[in-house]
Amino acid sequence: MTAGQEVLVTGVGAVTTLGAGWRSTLEAWRRGRVATGPIEPFEPGDLEGVADPRRKAKLVRLAACATLDAWRTAGLDPAAPGSVDTLFVSSALGCLDHSRDFHAAVIRRTGPSPMLFTESVLNAGAGHVAIERALHGGGHAVSTFLYDGLDGFRLAFEAVASGRCARALVVGCDSWIPELEPIFRSCGALRAGPGPGGCIPFSPARDGFRLGEAAGALVLESRESARRRDARGLARVAGVVGALRPDEPEAAVEAAAAAAADFPLAGWIFPSANGGVCETIEEPLLERLAPARGERSALVSIKPATGESFAGSAALHLVFACAALSGEEVPAFEGSAPSAGNGEAWVVGADPAGSVTLARLLAP
Amino acid sequence: MREPVTITGVGVVSPFGVGLPANRRALFEGISAVADATTFDASPYPVKRCAEVPDFPGSVPRARDLRGLDRATQLALVAGEEALERAGLRTTRGARERFGLCAGTTLGGMRSGGRFLASFLERGPGGAAYASLLQALPSHQTRDLAARLALHGPAVNVNDACAAGASAIGLAVNRIRDRVLDLALAGGFDPMCEYTHAGFGSLHLITADAGRPFDRARSGFHLGEAAAFLVLESASHARARGARALGEIVGYGEASEGHHLTQPQPEGLGAEAAMRSALADAGLSPPAVAHLNAHGTATILNDRSEYRAMRRVFGEGLARIAVSANKGAVGHALGAAGALETLFAWLALEERRAPPSAGFREADPEFRGLRLDGEGPIPFEGAVAMSNSFGFGGSCASLLLRREGG
Numbered sequence A: 001m002t003a004g005q006e007v008l009v010t011g012v013g014a015v016t017t018l019g020a021g022w023r024s025t026l027e028a029w030r031r032g033r034v035a036t037g038p039i040e041p042f043e044p045g046d047l048e049g050v051a052d053p054r055r056k057a058k059l060v061r062l063a064a065c066a067t068l069d070a071w072r073t074a075g076l077d078p079a080a081p082g083s084v085d086t087l088f089v090s091s092a093l094g095c096l097d098h099s100r101d102f103h104a105a106v107i108r109r110t111g112p113s114p115m116l117f118t119e120s121v122l123n124a125g126a127g128h129v130a131i132e133r134a135l136h137g138g139g140h141a142v143s144t145f146l147y148d149g150l151d152g153f154r155l156a157f158e159a160v161a162s163g164r165c166a167r168a169l170v171v172g173c174d175s176w177i178p179e180l181e182p183i184f185r186s187c188g189a190l191r192a193g194p195g196p197g198g199c200i201p202f203s204p205a206r207d208g209f210r211l212g213e214a215a216g217a218l219v220l221e222s223r224e225s226a227r228r229r230d231a232r233g234l235a236r237v238a239g240v241v242g243a244l245r246p247d248e249p250e251a252a253v254e255a256a257a258a259a260a261a262d263f264p265l266a267g268w269i270f271p272s273a274n275g276g277v278c279e280t281i282e283e284p285l286l287e288r289l290a291p292a293r294g295e296r297s298a299l300v301s302i303k304p305a306t307g308e309s310f311a312g313s314a315a316l317h318l319v320f321a322c323a324a325l326s327g328e329e330v331p332a333f334e335g336s337a338p339s340a341g342n343g344e345a346w347v348v349g350a351d352p353a354g355s356v357t358l359a360r361l362l363a364p
Numbered sequence B: 001m002r003e004p005v006t007i008t009g010v011g012v013v014s015p016f017g018v019g020l021p022a023n024r025r026a027l028f029e030g031i032s033a034v035a036d037a038t039t040f041d042a043s044p045y046p047v048k049r050c051a052e053v054p055d056f057p058g059s060v061p062r063a064r065d066l067r068g069l070d071r072a073t074q075l076a077l078v079a080g081e082e083a084l085e086r087a088g089l090r091t092t093r094g095a096r097e098r099f100g101l102c103a104g105t106t107l108g109g110m111r112s113g114g115r116f117l118a119s120f121l122e123r124g125p126g127g128a129a130y131a132s133l134l135q136a137l138p139s140h141q142t143r144d145l146a147a148r149l150a151l152h153g154p155a156v157n158v159n160d161a162c163a164a165g166a167s168a169i170g171l172a173v174n175r176i177r178d179r180v181l182d183l184a185l186a187g188g189f190d191p192m193c194e195y196t197h198a199g200f201g202s203l204h205l206i207t208a209d210a211g212r213p214f215d216r217a218r219s220g221f222h223l224g225e226a227a228a229f230l231v232l233e234s235a236s237h238a239r240a241r242g243a244r245a246l247g248e249i250v251g252y253g254e255a256s257e258g259h260h261l262t263q264p265q266p267e268g269l270g271a272e273a274a275m276r277s278a279l280a281d282a283g284l285s286p287p288a289v290a291h292l293n294a295h296g297t298a299t300i301l302n303d304r305s306e307y308r309a310m311r312r313v314f315g316e317g318l319a320r321i322a323v324s325a326n327k328g329a330v331g332h333a334l335g336a337a338g339a340l341e342t343l344f345a346w347l348a349l350e351e352r353r354a355p356p357s358a359g360f361r362e363a364d365p366e367f368r369g370l371r372l373d374g375e376g377p378i379p380f381e382g383a384v385a386m387s388n389s390f391g392f393g394g395s396c397a398s399l400l401l402r403r404e405g406g
Helices: A022-030 A058-074 A096-108 A114-118 A124-132 A151-161 A180-186 A223-228 A249-259 A279-289 A311-325 B020-029 B071-086 B110-123 B130-136 B140-148 B161-177 B194-202 B235-240 B269-282 B300-320 B334-351
Strands: A007-016 A086-091 A138-143 A167-174 A214-222 A235-244 A267-270 A297-299 A344-351 A355-362 B005-014 B099-104 B155-158 B183-190 B226-234 B247-256 B289-293 B322-324 B384-391 B395-403
Touching: A007 A022, A007 A058, A007 A151, A007 A223, A007 A311, A022 A311, A058 A096, A058 A124, A058 A167, A058 A214, A086 A124, A086 A151, A086 A311, A096 A114, A096 B110, A096 B194, A114 B194, A124 A138, A124 A167, A124 B247, A138 A151, A138 B161, A151 A167, A151 A214, A151 A235, A151 A311, A151 A355, A151 B155, A151 B161, A167 A311, A180 B130, A214 A223, A214 A311, A235 A249, A235 A311, A249 A279, A249 A355, A267 A311, A279 A344, A279 A355, A311 A344, A311 A355, B005 B020, B005 B071, B005 B161, B005 B235, B005 B334, B020 B334, B071 B110, B071 B140, B071 B183, B071 B226, B099 B140, B099 B161, B099 B334, B110 B130, B110 B194, B130 B140, B140 B155, B155 B161, B161 B183, B161 B226, B161 B247, B161 B334, B161 B384, B161 B395, B183 B334, B226 B235, B226 B334, B247 B269, B247 B334, B269 B300, B269 B384, B269 B395, B289 B334, B300 B384, B322 B334, B334 B384, B334 B395
Parallel strands: A086 A138, A086 A167, A138 B247, A267 A297, A267 A344, B099 B155, B099 B183, B289 B322, B289 B384
Antiparallel strands: A007 A214, A007 A235, A138 B155, A167 A214, A235 A355, A344 A355, B005 B226, B005 B247, B183 B226, B247 B395, B384 B395
16 A cells, blocks of 8 residues: 555546635535536636636546636646646546537437537547647546546556656546436435435435536646646555455455555545445445544545536545645534544545455655 | 666456457457447537446456446556456555555546536535545546555656656656666546547547548548556566566656647647657667557648657658557547557567557548558568557657567
């Protein structure tokens, strides 16, 4: 779980239903604001610095916005080319809006638009971020499991830790379209009742989740690179481990617990829990890895405030884990911040299909 | 000291057929597998031809096991199983925590996505084919592969458009070098699909002629489908289990053009950066490259951009390199193309001859010193081959392979 090069997070960014920017999101979250579903209104003003926003898929716009926010936090010049060496953009669902519209045009034989096609490809987000920020290193799009959206972060961590690159950008994002509602309802995953909030994680009264959309972005950087440009580290990434046992969630828990055995989960814990689906794998995982939860830890999730946005939620949890480690107050739904104040945070990705990833972050 | 990454297994399904022997034979015969589309209704489109895997999956032993799976999963599974079989790893026993999966795809289960959306549009939410939807999730094939092939290490699904298969191999190489994995199944897959036929058609990139890479009469490509996988393994791990090394991946380079979502940077700056980066990664200089498998989409702009990049990297030495471009034979298999062409480059090293570039007749005069042959193989000396892949979004990936014992 340890790295070769020390890896710091020097920039974070977010776009959520609570605000355009990680700071405004955190402030609204602290005030108890709840907003699920699509981001409305998604004003062009929020997209300052994002070129030609209207023709792009929503996912692309979210990714571009979160990236700009991360650039600013990291003290990078948005106009300077080559600010990061490599880029990973993760999504569980892809460019849903343009993909749906292009597909519909194909099915209805109404003359599909080339613009919709090109903007629907799965790496449109990575491509546009590279174009807008003039990035010329490796650029990758990664499809994640629905509820374990940490693949891109893990790859970026490996790239910096190994010394292959000095600075990497990770974006996690997923967008909302109305058709998702009946789809997830048909699986019994969505909250049926009128109660407020995106979900009630780990509660005996949990009854599923509401859908949202979001993007989170992080700049990962070697300590040496950060030192050279006098950048402030928000958190240090101590390691990322995982386990994959498709269709064998118990075995996945066992393997993940073994991988993280030397590091009992403590501090701020950001689980995937979303009021039903993820708890099936995450409850036994936390029982194994965080037996003292509540005493030595605080559980934090933005999903009750913003709903489930898959790879977007995973990235937001990484963003706010960094915020917590850099001294920001983040709202916990179990335990309290003082008990968690040991300078450690865990972000958990857990998909009931049998995928578990654990990211451990420390105060810088 | 960096640990070498060896190739210990290969598996392939392409329009040439299922399995390595069928592909080796057809590749060097120089035939084109482009024919009328059968897996979707092409009647609304001006071009009705593409390159499909013939009689698939019906011709595959145990085809029954593939029933109910999206064609993407079927292709990937059959190629993945062959690669594991050849590596002596077709077992589900033993610890597989350090056996990872890196799979590249452009489309994934888009065919299932189309079925779902058609039912949704026709019958509404109450009558939609939700069973199709799960298979449309971009990560679904990765999950299925990991489950059926008992790969328990980290799995990643890479979607770098037409460079995805090459990127997946490169990321696997990095993970083995970083000791995150001991071995990985790495490659790419993409099925034929009306979605992409309509999409590339709307961009006027599909030709009504033949695919003629680097030809003066080139006018685009046909789409294809394929899956190709390599078993990559740290040399020490392969030695320890007595596996036979088939070759080595000695270099990987990647770049983003940061120029335009679909058009190549005219001078091929991203392609050049990826090639130079692969050479630097391998510690090789350009004259070491004896064979090059080009991306060669046969569009006016892509081939020009790629040629300019090759020319700057290799200079006059380009004329010495035996070049192949295979999309005229097997179509453009999108996310599978990079892995398929890497496998073809490995075959070229084994055979010591560059496969013919089907469709190529007369070089564009602009491409001075580019050595392709549309009719027959080009023999070459030397033990190092380069395979280049470029995609939408400006994704560029370049891999360097060395013949075993070379």
